Amino acid sequence: xxxxxxxxTIHSNTLTIHALVRFELQPDTxxxxxxxxxxxxNDQLTCRGCSRIQDKTDYCPDCLSWQKTxxxxxxxxxxxxxxxxxxxxxIEQFKFTGDCAIAELFVKEVKxxxxxxxxxxxxxPIPVSRESYSTRGFNQTELLLAVSGVTxxxxxxxxxxxxxxxxxxxxxxxxxxxxxxxxxxxxELIRGKPxxxxxxxxxxxxxxxxxxxxxxxMEPSSIRSFSLFR
Amino acid sequence: xxLTNLIGRELLLSDLLTEYTESDLSGCTFRPAFHSxxxxxxxxxxxxxxxxTEIYPCICGNNCIYCRYCIQLGKVRACDKLVTYEAADLxxxxxxxxxxxQGSLSEQxxxxxxxxxxxxxxxxxxxxxxxxxxxxxxxxxKGISEALEAGKRVCVASPRIDVCxxxxxxxxxxxxxxxxxxxxxxxxxxxxxxxxxxxxxxxxLRFKEAFDVLIIDEIDxxxxxxxxxxxxxxxxxxxxxxxxIYLTATPDTKLQRKIVKGQIEASILPARYHGYPLPVPKIIxxxxxxxxxxxxxxxxxxxxxxxISRRQKFLLFIxxxxxxxxxxxxxxRFFSTTRFESVHAQDPFRKEKxxxxxxxxxxxxxxxxxxxxxxxxxxxxxxVLAADHDVYTESALVQIAGRAGRSADYPEGKxxxxxxxxxxxxxxxxxxxxxxxxxxxKKGLLL
Ligand SMILES: [Zn+2]
Ligand SMILES: [Zn+2]
Ligand SMILES: [Zn+2]
Ligand SMILES: [Zn+2]
Numbered sequence: 001x002x003x004x005x006x007x008x009t010i011h012s013n014t015l016t017i018h019a020l021v022r023f024e025l026q027p028d029t030x031x032x033x034x035x036x037x038x039x040x041x042n043d044q045l046t047c048r049g050c051s052r053i054q055d056k057t058d059y060c061p062d063c064l065s066w067q068k069t070x071x072x073x074x075x076x077x078x079x080x081x082x083x084x085x086x087x088x089x090x091i092e093q094f095k096f097t098g099d100c101a102i103a104e105l106f107v108k109e110v111k112x113x114x115x116x117x118x119x120x121x122x123x124x125p126i127p128v129s130r131e132s133y134s135t136r137g138f139n140q141t142e143l144l145l146a147v148s149g150v151t152x153x154x155x156x157x158x159x160x161x162x163x164x165x166x167x168x169x170x171x172x173x174x175x176x177x178x179x180x181x182x183x184x185x186x187x188e189l190i191r192g193k194p195x196x197x198x199x200x201x202x203x204x205x206x207x208x209x210x211x212x213x214x215x216x217x218m219e220p221s222s223i224r225s226f227s228l229f230r
Numbered sequence: 231x232x233l234t235n236l237i238g239r240e241l242l243l244s245d246l247l248t249e250y251t252e253s254d255l256s257g258c259t260f261r262p263a264f265h266s267x268x269x270x271x272x273x274x275x276x277x278x279x280x281x282x283t284e285i286y287p288c289i290c291g292n293n294c295i296y297c298r299y300c301i302q303l304g305k306v307r308a309c310d311k312l313v314t315y316e317a318a319d320l321x322x323x324x325x326x327x328x329x330x331x332q333g334s335l336s337e338q339x340x341x342x343x344x345x346x347x348x349x350x351x352x353x354x355x356x357x358x359x360x361x362x363x364x365x366x367x368x369x370x371x372k373g374i375s376e377a378l379e380a381g382k383r384v385c386v387a388s389p390r391i392d393v394c395x396x397x398x399x400x401x402x403x404x405x406x407x408x409x410x411x412x413x414x415x416x417x418x419x420x421x422x423x424x425x426x427x428x429x430x431x432x433x434x435l436r437f438k439e440a441f442d443v444l445i446i447d448e449i450d451x452x453x454x455x456x457x458x459x460x461x462x463x464x465x466x467x468x469x470x471x472x473x474x475i476y477l478t479a480t481p482d483t484k485l486q487r488k489i490v491k492g493q494i495e496a497s498i499l500p501a502r503y504h505g506y507p508l509p510v511p512k513i514i515x516x517x518x519x520x521x522x523x524x525x526x527x528x529x530x531x532x533x534x535x536x537x538i539s540r541r542q543k544f545l546l547f548i549x550x551x552x553x554x555x556x557x558x559x560x561x562x563r564f565f566s567t568t569r570f571e572s573v574h575a576q577d578p579f580r581k582e583k584x585x586x587x588x589x590x591x592x593x594x595x596x597x598x599x600x601x602x603x604x605x606x607x608x609x610x611x612x613x614v615l616a617a618d619h620d621v622y623t624e625s626a627l628v629q630i631a632g633r634a635g636r637s638a639d640y641p642e643g644k645x646x647x648x649x650x651x652x653x654x655x656x657x658x659x660x661x662x663x664x665x666x667x668x669x670x671x672k673k674g675l676l677l
Contacts, residue, residue, distance in 0.1 A: 033550070036552065093301075097301055097302070097305070098296070099298055100287070100296065101284065134289065136289070137286075137287055137289035137290070143286070
């Protein structure tokens with residue numbers, strides 16, 4: 001028996017087939033009802049470039065247009081769950097209400113992803129503005145990684161005092177200028193290394209491609225990205 | 231700086247500093263936001279415990295414990311302080327009666343009303359156990375009125391927002407000369423210091439030693455483990471010498487035991503205002519309909535068809551949204567010529583659908599437990615599918631059954647529970663309803 005970290009219900013949601021196969025008898029962080037509301041992208045047809053839900057696995061029009069801009073780099077972004085109504089409630093509670101423990105909901109998924117990525121990769125979280133950082137006291141992406149025991153490097157820093165992507169419409173997001181710069185102390189780490197960029201949500205891809213603009217010239221051996229939601 | 235608005239409040243220092251300066255608050259009392267208890271950290275605002283290891287990066291630059299349980303009221307961090315302003319209330323005695331309500335009370339209401347007045351006068355606690363449809367609000371008026379006239383500060387609270395929103399206009403209409411604050415999570419209006427407060431029990435956490443009288447309606451609205459927080463909140467919000475009145479249609483076992491043992495005084499109202507007994511659920515044993523490949527042969531479907539043919543309106547309760555979704559297509563196919571709708575908590579058209587049911591435009595309404603209380607329809611029957619499902623607590627089933635037979639025009643509304651196995655909740659619910667009917671009969675309150 002354990003308590004659902006989202007709704008507080010006492011539950012015994014342990015024995016999924018997956019858990020049995022892997023001898024994981026840790027109780028789930030979510031109760032059955034809440035777990036069901038998360039829409040996994042793994043078992044659906046999604047764009048191979050950005051995990052968007054569609055009826056085939058080919059690159060979606062957005063990815064094709066990014067590819068045109070970034071000749072020579074075909075970017076692969078992987079996301080775990082659809083950014084549905086439930087996901088937006090979770091993110092709201094996590095980032096804006098400041099409920100840090102939400103990070104613990106996804107430890108299993110994050111661990112699993114980075115176990116496959118391997119030890120050598122340089123893991124770079126997307127930074128938040130200084131204003132968001134000081135009112136919240138944390139960067140949600142760093143916290144997600146930290147509670148999952150994933151070592152990361154804060155290579156990117158946010159140049160801006162304030163401003164955030166949520167609340168902007170698609171056009172405003174796509175037109176937003178480069179918000180990041182590379183922390184000179186860490187810049188040299190990138191060369192020749194496989195890099196994984198991490199964010200909480202992937203919406204238009206603008207944020208990730210801004211980060212790419214800075215990191216690609218530093219010649220990593222490969223680069224991909226990961227987010228919890230898409 | 232005027233600190234009147236802080237009388238009886240307990241707020242976070244970090245929040246107050248957006249409105250007041252440190253020196254404004256120099257006359258206040260401060261305490262840490264957490265204290266350690268039983269090798270855990272207890273939040274001083276809501277009383278919940280956090281593990282000492284649950285620390286996270288904090289605005290102070292360190293890692294701090296914070297409280298997840300009351301976070302919707304603003305984040306309580308271990309490095310923050312709770313602030314109270316200990317000053318006496320500013321309300322004086324008034325010889326004129328505040329109550330402008332003109333209605334009359336039934337015999338059993340009159341008796342309960344007098345008992346409430348007495349409890350308030352003597353600063354004792356009381357449970358008012360009144361069956362669904364007994365008319366609870368009216369019998370509070372006298373007690374509230376006398377408390378206000380004595381210069382006491384009064385709060386009427388409920389765990390449910392919709393109950394607060396429904397109570398507020400009725401109470402305001404009864405006491406038109408008293409300024410009332412209505413506090414609930416939704417649209418946060420500016421707080422002002424008033425003698426009469428209507429609030430969700432969650433909002434009580436922002437008070438400390440504030441009220442002489444606290445009336446809590448529908449204390450049974452949440453399962454027990456959430457009620458622990460409710461008791462903490464209510465104990466914190468009242469003054470050392472005060473009276474708390476608990477209103478419920480279905481007290482939990484803990485409270486029932488207290489009543490039986492005489493640990494708390496109780497007023498029991500076993501009869502509805504119209505004097506007809508509560509409908510006792512009829513139990514039909516059937517394998518749960520959601521696992522049937524063909525529902526048309528089920529007893530439940532046959533009953534629904536029969537009700538439709540007699541044009542009897544009814545509510546159909548289904549345990550979860552998921553089960554509702556799973557059965558809707560079959561019902562739509564099967565009852566294609568009948569007008570009905572389905573509602574659940576997140577339904578954006580919930581209000582409209584309930585309204586159209588109330589107007590009689592729908593033959594029936596399929597619902598999850600959200601309509602278990604509060605909402606009343608005239609002349610309806612009630613059917614509960616899978617009444618042995620975990621979501622149904624004893625009190626939820628009593629409340630659901632209480633939807634039927636509310637009006638004097640159709641007091642014999644029928645309630646049917648479909649279940650495969652008896653559960654503690656379903657058994658308890660039927661027993662509770664029978665017991666109230668017996669009591670009402672014994673007291674001669676039934677027609
Ligand atoms: Zn849950
Ligand atoms: Zn794509
Ligand atoms: Zn708390
Ligand atoms: Zn702190």
